Amino acid sequence: MSKATKEEIFQWDVKNWSRALKLWEDYLPEGENRKAAAFGEREGGLSLWLATKGFDVECSDYGDNFKLAEKLHAKHGVTNRITYSQQDITAINFPDNSFDVVMFKSVIGALSEKDRQQQAIDELYRILKPGGLLLFAENLEASPIHQKLRKKHINWAHRWRYLPWKETGSSLKKFTKVDQKAYGFFGVFGRSEKQRKIFSSLDFLSFLLPKSWRYILFVAARK
Secondary structure: OOHHHHHHHHOOOHHHHOOHHHHHHHHOOOOOOOEEEEEOOOOOHHHHHHHHOOOEEEEEEOOOOOHHHHHHHHHOOOHHHEEEEEOEOOEOOOOOOOEEEEEEEOOHHHHOOHHHHHHHHHHHHHHEEEEEEEEEEEEEOOOHHHHHHHHHHOOOHHHOOOEOHHHHHHHOOOOOEEEEEEEOOOHHHOOOHHHHHHHHOOHHHHHHOOHHHOOEEEEEEEO
8 A cells, every 4th residue: 555545544643543554454354245334434534445445335424525535535446436424423324234344543532421432332333244343443541641731732632532441342342352452652742744753653662661551542343
């Protein structure tokens, strides 16, 4: 995959968040007539990735404006594989057992409450076929310094619920297999994408730190 495509998929803190791809690609099913759904897709990055992997994709978002996503998908010639729908991830309008893969990136933090976050996970579980995969990357609560700086510099941090590492296992307990990894400490301190790229070069050291101090969660979970 080209660097440009990674940037189109992840948009922000690309060097660290795109590390999710290694985990996801290890689990991605092969075969014909595979169906996937991606949520929180106003810009369409995950839907693009799935379509380039041969999936027929439902690209959805809480809002109903898909102009950015449609433009991106047309650029890469995958429009014929993608349909669009407005969806509330806590009350998804798809039948049970509909998809081989469901995905999101940095979405459920916006739900603000633990119960609503769990409701979203349960809905994604419901629409997966038996043996299907939930793939996602989400913001972790991370270290005390991360928490303090978010409150100071991020206007919407007070309404975003960052996932505590200790909670991630219990939220996915319905799944038969869960592979989850925490990554990153320094990258997020950059105030621009250029700075984040520089700081993320130190994040190979994050494996020396407690998982509860890292700021990105990568997950592959099988129903």
